[in-house]
Amino acid sequence: MNFLYLTNSxxxxxxxxAIQIMKTCAALAAHADVRIIHAxxxxxxxxxxxxxxxxxxxxxxxxxxxxxPSLDFFHLVPRLSLGSSGAYRIVFxxxxxxxxxxxxxxxxxxxxxxxxTRDSLTAALLIMIGKDKTGKxxxxxxxxxxxxxxxxxQRWLVPRLDGLIGLTELLVQRYLELAIPPRxxxxxxxxxxxxxxxxxxxxxxxxxxxxxxxxxxVMYVGQMYAWKGVExxxxxxxxxxxxxxxxxxxxxxxxxxxxxxxxxxxGAGQVKLVGYVPPTQIPTxxxxxxxxxxxxSGRTPVSRYYTSPLKLFEYMAAERPIIASDLPALREIITNxxxxxxxxxxxxxxxxxxxxxxxxxxxxxxxxxxxARRAAAAHTWEQRAIRILELIQRDDDPVSLRLGxxx
Numbered sequence: 001m002n003f004l005y006l007t008n009s010x011x012x013x014x015x016x017x018a019i020q021i022m023k024t025c026a027a028l029a030a031h032a033d034v035r036i037i038h039a040x041x042x043x044x045x046x047x048x049x050x051x052x053x054x055x056x057x058x059x060x061x062x063x064x065x066x067x068x069p070s071l072d073f074f075h076l077v078p079r080l081s082l083g084s085s086g087a088y089r090i091v092f093x094x095x096x097x098x099x100x101x102x103x104x105x106x107x108x109x110x111x112x113x114x115x116x117t118r119d120s121l122t123a124a125l126l127i128m129i130g131k132d133k134t135g136k137x138x139x140x141x142x143x144x145x146x147x148x149x150x151x152x153x154q155r156w157l158v159p160r161l162d163g164l165i166g167l168t169e170l171l172v173q174r175y176l177e178l179a180i181p182p183r184x185x186x187x188x189x190x191x192x193x194x195x196x197x198x199x200x201x202x203x204x205x206x207x208x209x210x211x212x213x214x215x216x217x218v219m220y221v222g223q224m225y226a227w228k229g230v231e232x233x234x235x236x237x238x239x240x241x242x243x244x245x246x247x248x249x250x251x252x253x254x255x256x257x258x259x260x261x262x263x264x265x266x267g268a269g270q271v272k273l274v275g276y277v278p279p280t281q282i283p284t285x286x287x288x289x290x291x292x293x294x295x296x297s298g299r300t301p302v303s304r305y306y307t308s309p310l311k312l313f314e315y316m317a318a319e320r321p322i323i324a325s326d327l328p329a330l331r332e333i334i335t336n337x338x339x340x341x342x343x344x345x346x347x348x349x350x351x352x353x354x355x356x357x358x359x360x361x362x363x364x365x366x367x368x369x370x371x372a373r374r375a376a377a378a379h380t381w382e383q384r385a386i387r388i389l390e391l392i393q394r395d396d397d398p399v400s401l402r403l404g405x406x407x
Contacts, residue, residue, distance in 0.1 A: 001031070001032035001114065002032070002033050002035075002112045002114070003028060003032040003033060003034045003114045003116065004037060004110060004112040004114065004115050005021070005024075005025050005034060005035070005116050005117070006116070006117040006122050007021055007037070007039075007117060007118060007122075008038070008039045008095075008096060008119050008121075008122065009021060010038075010041045010043055010047075011036070011038045011053070011067075012043070012047050012050045012053060012056055013043075014044055014047065014252060014276055015223060015252070016222065016223065016309070016310045016311070017118075017142075019279055019310060021036070021118075022053065022063065023057065023059070023191070023381045024191075024381065024384060024388075025063045026059040026063050026381070027381040027384060027385035028388065028389070029061055029062075030060070030061065030382070030385065031385065031389055032389070034063055034064070035063075035064040035066065036063055037065075037068060037103070037106065038066075038067055038068075039068065039070040040067035040068060040069050040072075041072040041074075042072045042074065042075055046276070053065070055280075056279065057279055057280075058196055058280050068099065068102045068106060069098070069099075069102045070095050070098045070099035070102060071094050072095050073095070074088075074092075074095070096121065100121060100125055103122070103125065104129065107131060108129065110131075112135045114135060114136050114392055115137045115138070116138045116388075117139060117140070118140040118141075120139065120141075120150075123137060123157055123161065124156070124157050127160045127161075132160065136162035136163070136392060137160075137161055137162050138161065138162060138163045138164070138165065138391075138392065139157070139158075139161050139163075139164050140164075140165040140166075140167075141164060141167070141171060141175060142306065143171070143306050144171060144174045144175070144301065144305075144306060154175070154178055155178050155179075158175060158179065158180045159178070159179050159180055161180065162184065162392075163184045163185070163186070163392065164180055164184065164185050164186075165388060165391065166185065166186075167187075167188070167189055167190060167308035168187065168189065168306055168307070168329045169332055170305040170328055170329060171305060171306045172185055172186075174305075183394065186387060186388075188384055188388060188391075189308045189332070189333060189379060189384075190308040190309070190313060190384070191313055191379045191380055191384040192310070192313035192314050192316070192376055192379055192381070193380070193381060194373075194376055194377060194380055196317075197283045197286065197287075197314060197317035197318045197319070198283075198287075198318060198319050198373065199283065199287075200283060200284050200287040200288075201287065202288065204287075205285070205288035208288075209284065209285065209288050211245075212243075212245070215245045216244045216290050216291075216355075216359055217244075217245050217246075217288060217290045218240075218244065218247070218289065218290065218292075218323075218355055219246070219247045219249065219285060219288070219289035219291070219292055220233055220247070220293045220295070221249040221282060221285060221286065221292075222249075222250045222309065222310075223250055223251060223252065223255065224248070224255040224256065224258070224259050226297065227296065227297045227299065227300040227303040228295070228296060228303075229295035229296045229297040229303075229325060230248060230262075230295065232295050232346050232347070233246060233248075233295045233348075233351060234248075234259070234262045234263060234271050235267075235348035236348040236349070236351040236352045236355070237267060237268050237270045237271050238268070239348060239349055240352050241356075242270070244270060244359075245270050245271075246272070246293075247271075247274055247285075247289075248271065248273050248274060249274040249275070249282075250275070250276060250277070251275060251276060256273070256275065260273060282314060283314075283318065286315065287320070289318075289320050290320070290358075290359070290365075291321050291323055291355055292315040293323050293324075293351065294309065294311060294312055294315065294323070294324040294325065294330070295323075295325055295345075295351060296324070296327055296330065296345060297325070297346050298325060298327055298344075298345030298346055303325075303327060303329070303345075304327050304328055304329060305328055306329060307330075308329065308333070309330075312324070312330065313333075313376055315372070316333075316334070316339065316373060316375060316376035316379075317373060317376040318373075319369045319372065321340075321364075321365040321366075321368045321369045321372075322334065322340040322341070322368065322369075323340065323341050323343060323354045323355065323358070324340050324341070324342055324343070325342070325343065326344055327345055334372070334375070337368075338371055339368060339371045339372040339375050340372065341354045341357070341358065341368065
């Protein structure tokens, strides 16, 4: 099977979607001939020296990639006088348009059995140039449009797809309302390389990272967007004992100044902003924690209904107790009092109370951690790849691809 994965993404990248793309494609490459086509974009200074993607993302195998040109002026946004949001929209439109213009001649020359993308405009382009006639077109949805134009695009696109993958049941239900046949749709959550986590002992990781011997460490790993709820976690510091610490790991240069301002405010002295670390270091940070926090806000649809956070599966694999917001999307993966403690979203007092409860009850913390690790075993990248391939092959001759066979 010839599998072309198309993405308007920066690779390597500092965001979770880059990890998700590379891990998914590496798992698919055990069963098919996978090639990634992505945009050539200006990159972060700390990522420009990355040449070995397999090592950087700790992949089980190499994945063929090709970068195509695009005009990327995102580094100019701070210098433009249009306001950051207006400048960002203009720069994004230019980059997206030039990427898709460069993609057209490549697609016209390509021959693939499967065209797969998480970008709706790319999926629409594939349909318009007739790739659904020579191969299959699959779209992996990560959100649902909120604008009238976005919804119109999806109404046109979705019935023409060969298949759609949604990260959550709630997201798929929204797409089923757009007249896509149910048999061409699957709910396939994100995943984790479970063997990469749980290797480091807590004491060893804490010593390596310089965690205080008597500190009770609450850790968040991920991006710092407003809907991620990091502000609420920082606010919770004021309600915790003086020997409790909160570490925030991750973030981009665009988001970090907002968080830096928060941690300088009174009551946030126990909060440490670590910043970006490479993907291969995340298991060490998680192993050092006493509690892992996922404080997603309940104020946006993407957080409530559509997200399938990579950090959640990494938290589970790390076998540390989890405190998470009680949101429908997260409840599809974790269960209160069984694999995590779920607290009301946007409630700093509730987060602090849950931290104190886990601190006072080591048996509860251990039970939640063990159960979460066990549940994570159902969400590996290999299992995700097989589920994607099963959807692709629903109408195919069952002997055309032997799942589990190496190419």
